[in-house]
Amino acid sequence: MDQQDYLAKFWLVIGHIPEGKVATYGGVAEMAGYPRMARAVGRCLKTLPEDSNLPWHRVINAKGMISFPEGSPQYQCQRQRLEDEGIIFRNNKVPLTQHLWLGD
Known part of the structure; x- marks a missing residue:
């Protein structure tokens, strides 16, 4: 399996996460x-350039x-960006029933 293949697909999915929604690493994979391949999604995000327009901040854990x-x-930084999009936190968690994006 070529790393570039799955990185491109991860980036494509992440790029489609709408404002005000989040996806999990496993969901993106x-x-x-x-x-x-949830961990590969995490590694992929670590390598993003500083000036990337990809909404990396919308990817959280399960x-x-x-x-x-x-x-x-x-x-x-990530929390502020999410809150700026209207995502709420309860006990430092995003209520997934409200904000999870499943690709629809």
């Missing part, structure tokens, strides 16, 4: 046609939480 350490600058 599944929608891209690579189930059980518990509805931001994966960066709480309180870190990256955590604060």
Whole structure:
């Protein structure tokens, strides 16, 4: 399996996550046609250039939480971007029943 193939598909899916919605790493992998490759989605996002327009901040973990350490600058940035889009947090979790995007 060529890494470029699945990276391109991950980016395509992430690029389609609508404002005000989130997807999980596993959900992105599944929608891209690579189930059980959630960690690869995380690695893919780590390599994004600083000036990328991809809405990386809309990808969170399966518990509805931001994966960066709480309180870190990256955590604060991601949370702020999500809140700016109207996404709410309860106990540092995004209520997935309200905000999860499943590709529809």
